[in-house]
Amino acid sequence: MSRTHAVTLIPGDGIGPEVTDAARRCLEATGVRFEWEEQIAGQAAIERFGTPLPAETLASIRRTRVALKGPITTPIGTGFRSVNVALRKELDLFACVRPCRSYAGVRSPFQRVDLVIVRENTEDLYAGIEFAAGSAEAKKIIETIAPLTKQPLRPESAISIKPISAAGSERIVRYAFEYALAHGRKKVTAVHKANIMKCTDGLFMETSRRVAKAYEGRVAFEDRLVDATCMQLVLRPHEFDVLVLPNLYGDIISDLCAGLVGGLGVAPGANIGDAIAMFEAVHGSAPKYRGMNKANPTAMILSGVLMLEHVGEADAAQRLGTAVRTVLAEGTAVTYDLKPTREDPTAVGTSAMADAIIAAVQAQPMSARASR
Numbered sequence: 001m002s003r004t005h006a007v008t009l010i011p012g013d014g015i016g017p018e019v020t021d022a023a024r025r026c027l028e029a030t031g032v033r034f035e036w037e038e039q040i041a042g043q044a045a046i047e048r049f050g051t052p053l054p055a056e057t058l059a060s061i062r063r064t065r066v067a068l069k070g071p072i073t074t075p076i077g078t079g080f081r082s083v084n085v086a087l088r089k090e091l092d093l094f095a096c097v098r099p100c101r102s103y104a105g106v107r108s109p110f111q112r113v114d115l116v117i118v119r120e121n122t123e124d125l126y127a128g129i130e131f132a133a134g135s136a137e138a139k140k141i142i143e144t145i146a147p148l149t150k151q152p153l154r155p156e157s158a159i160s161i162k163p164i165s166a167a168g169s170e171r172i173v174r175y176a177f178e179y180a181l182a183h184g185r186k187k188v189t190a191v192h193k194a195n196i197m198k199c200t201d202g203l204f205m206e207t208s209r210r211v212a213k214a215y216e217g218r219v220a221f222e223d224r225l226v227d228a229t230c231m232q233l234v235l236r237p238h239e240f241d242v243l244v245l246p247n248l249y250g251d252i253i254s255d256l257c258a259g260l261v262g263g264l265g266v267a268p269g270a271n272i273g274d275a276i277a278m279f280e281a282v283h284g285s286a287p288k289y290r291g292m293n294k295a296n297p298t299a300m301i302l303s304g305v306l307m308l309e310h311v312g313e314a315d316a317a318q319r320l321g322t323a324v325r326t327v328l329a330e331g332t333a334v335t336y337d338l339k340p341t342r343e344d345p346t347a348v349g350t351s352a353m354a355d356a357i358i359a360a361v362q363a364q365p366m367s368a369r370a371s372r
């Protein structure tokens, strides 16, 4: 009998509560025991505590060291900064790992895609160092850098700072290589725009090349420009294996790769630090489907599979992963987005798709479930 795993569960906003409930039920169906610490963040937390990220939620994750998190809405342009970004920074979850693979039954432009995005999570333009146009801070920065650069900035410019460090780059690239070794992957591709951003992306590229030397003969390495990578990904995705990227490119390419394998509904993710890990789908809170029992729970359930692997429940991860693949391949008890047309009357809701996955877990032969 395996031990009980304490996990912080954050339902999140929009479709979050529905898809996290589906994931929790599927995880429990594997027979692994969990002690869930349910905590709030995002809109629900603002309503109750006046802050989108309460101290108690952070304290719970620091205690359990593992979190399963639903998507959280971020107001665009104004309002509070992204809770997702804040959580990753606050807990130093420096590596965002997003496996993208094709599934039988999921319509997509390509078959047999199997690649992994490793995105740096703490630096780059996502570091949250921003100054509004016309603010005293922005003006001061513009005045300070004016004598240092030969290209004067417009005085009313808004400023976002892009910090990239050798230490941050080395940590993520090393993680990508170690991930490749641990998962039998053959190649790491570092993605950058070092021809234009010579200092920041140049440092990321140089660091990648240096780290790669330590893995020579074990994992192949190449580095590519981000624009060329976008084109090659949509022409020849099978040429890629593990991609390691700075924060912003990682965010954008993750969605591109989710598109390659059939969309956000089937794209799981993990945010990993030295001591803490947080698992969440790549997709957002899809507010228009909130409370409708319509959203596809697959990405959240597959994030749960990554969590099972992380806590050492490889057998349960295997069984739940197989059950998800079975339901997807059958294509019967699946949500609207996995049907041939969006109006297909045979589409089922979020909870019914989770029920089908649970039934598929329970239908597995006893030998496959023996290690409960």
Ligand code: NAD
Pocket (backbone or CB within 6 Å): 015, 019, 070, 071, 072, 073, 074, 075, 084, 264, 265, 280, 281, 282, 283, 284, 285, 286, 287, 288, 289, 294, 295, 296, 297, 299, 337
């Ligand atoms: P989104 O991922 O919520 O939605 C993009 C499209 O995909 C929409 O058409 C949506 O309906 C659809 N979609 C997403 N998930 C789906 C699912 N499980 N099943 C079926 N359809 C699904 O992205 P968005 O609209 O850009 O963002 C909405 C909100 O989510 C924003 O506030 C954004 O900041 C936030 N967001 C949060 C996270 C996170 O918590 N990690 C990630 C991305 C976006």
